Amino acid sequence: MEALKQKIIDEGKVLSDTVLKVDSFVNHQMDPVLMKQIGEEFAERFKGMGITKVLTIESSGIGPALMTALEMGVPMIFARKRKSLTLTDGLITATVRSFTKQETNEITISRDFITEGDNVLIIDDFLAVGQAALGLIEIVKQAGANPVGVGIVIEKSFQDGHRTVKETGVKLESLAKIASLENGKVQFVNEGDQQ
Amino acid sequence: MEALKQKIIDEGKVLSDTVLKVDSFVNHQMDPVLMKQIGEEFAERFKGMGITKVLTIESSGIGPALMTALEMGVPMIFARKRKSLTLTDGLITATVRSFTKQETNEITISRDFITEGDNVLIIDDFLAVGQAALGLIEIVKQAGANPVGVGIVIEKSFQDGHRTVKETGVKLESLAKIASLENGKVQFVNEGDQQ
Numbered sequence: 113m114e115a116l117k118q119k120i121i122d123e124g125k126v127l128s129d130t131v132l133k134v135d136s137f138v139n140h141q142m143d144p145v146l147m148k149q150i151g152e153e154f155a156e157r158f159k160g161m162g163i164t165k166v167l168t169i170e171s172s173g174i175g176p177a178l179m180t181a182l183e184m185g186v187p188m189i190f191a192r193k194r195k196s197l198t199l200t201d202g203l204i205t206a207t208v209r210s211f212t213k214q215e216t217n218e219i220t221i222s223r224d225f226i227t228e229g230d231n232v233l234i235i236d237d238f239l240a241v242g243q244a245a246l247g248l249i250e251i252v253k254q255a256g257a258n259p260v261g262v263g264i265v266i267e268k269s270f271q272d273g274h275r276t277v278k279e280t281g282v283k284l285e286s287l288a289k290i291a292s293l294e295n296g297k298v299q300f301v302n303e304g305d306q307q
Numbered sequence: 308m309e310a311l312k313q314k315i316i317d318e319g320k321v322l323s324d325t326v327l328k329v330d331s332f333v334n335h336q337m338d339p340v341l342m343k344q345i346g347e348e349f350a351e352r353f354k355g356m357g358i359t360k361v362l363t364i365e366s367s368g369i370g371p372a373l374m375t376a377l378e379m380g381v382p383m384i385f386a387r388k389r390k391s392l393t394l395t396d397g398l399i400t401a402t403v404r405s406f407t408k409q410e411t412n413e414i415t416i417s418r419d420f421i422t423e424g425d426n427v428l429i430i431d432d433f434l435a436v437g438q439a440a441l442g443l444i445e446i447v448k449q450a451g452a453n454p455v456g457v458g459i460v461i462e463k464s465f466q467d468g469h470r471t472v473k474e475t476g477v478k479l480e481s482l483a484k485i486a487s488l489e490n491g492k493v494q495f496v497n498e499g500d501q502q
Contacts (some may be wrong), residue, residue, distance in 0.1 A: 135417060135419070135420075136419070136420070140384060140385065140387070140416070140417055140420065141382050141383065141384045141419075141420040142369075142373055142376070142382065142383045142384075142385070143382060144373055144374075144376040144377035144381075144382070144383055145377065145380075147373060147377070148377060170365060170366035171365035171366045171369060171385060171387070174337075174366060174369040174370060174373075175369060175373050178337055178339055178342060178369075178370050178373060178374075179339075179373075181337070181339040182339035182340065182342070182343060185340075186339075187336050187337065187338060187339070188336065188337045188339055189335060189336045189337075190335065190337070190366060192335070192366070221335070222330060222335055224330070224331070224336075225330075225331070225335065225336040
């Protein structure tokens with residue numbers, strides 16, 4: 113997705129060989145027009161798959177997931193990273209280790225909102241080692257629903273997440289695929305090379 | 308806002324005299340069409356005020372804030388409740404006690420995204436005792452910017468938040484104002500009675 117790649121080039125900050133900071137348009141400040149374009153792009157890439165729900169994880173996934181759900185005309189659910197007092201009974205949980213934050217979270221959703229027969233599109237901002245995506249796929253399966261797609265805004269293709277998600281058999285679409293952050297420079301995957 | 312009030316009547320669950328659960332369309336599952344309508348309504352209520360940024364707090368505020376920002380053609384920033392490794396320098400912080408979760412959080416934004424001269428519209432899902440709104444107003448002031456409005460999706464008007472925010476002099480607009488949750492029933496404020 114060219115508009116996204118250009119934004120990464122213009123505003124992304126390479127903090128190390130593995131960390132790309134995109135706080136100016138995804139993770140802290142959000143560009144609503146770009147988010148809308150991202151939603152349109154995901155809706156196009158996953159059209160015709162009978163998707164009934166969009167699932168993401170708080171917080172940075174909410175923007176792209178909401179715009180995708182709006183475009184597809186289905187509800188969006190965001191998994192929570194810890195329990196709140198107003199969410200007690202009927203939870204489905206999975207354990208996820210965050211690569212960026214170096215911490216482990218329980219992620220949870222209510223059984224009320226994803227049920228048997230749902231075709232679920234999982235959306236997240238980043239794919240690194242793939243733990244969040246795997247946790248969300250696990251939650252969908254626990255709910256008796258079908259994980260039919262994983263849509264990622266920015267994939268760090270030099271880490272294991274791409275392979276890990278592909279191995280589940282769930283269709284994966286990443287809008288910007290980064291081959292390397294070495295020497296402080298963003299290099300995108302040459303799409304012709306991608307498996 | 309009638310569509311919102313109707314949704315609260317149809318799907319809101321009164322858990323106690325002070326807690327209204329709206330997990331099916333705001334706090335866990337989000338209704339994207341309703342969120343878009345909420346964004347349009349806030350844009351209308353705060354038009355002509357020269358707003359340059361929309362500010363909210365993760366996670367449930369992100370949906371309505373993003374849709375408002377899209378409608379207004381400005382960026383959205385979400386304050387974080389704790390520090391992450393990719394946000395270190397140049398933070399502005401305030402302390403906020405959550406009424407629902409009975410816990411105290413540091414909320415933070417980066418100095419990069421709200422600066423002197425910005426006219427900031429604060430959006431949040433709930434107004435109860437007003438601590439989150441006050442914390443966000445404080446952050447905007449610390450940034451040297453102007454808090455010009457507070458837009459709330461659901462106000463619990465029987466708690467102190469309405470008065471507390473009004474006392475700051477910042478324009479407050481709440482789309483659904485709840486007078487009482489007593490006896491398990493949602494009663495809205497009669498708009499003619501509202502101060």
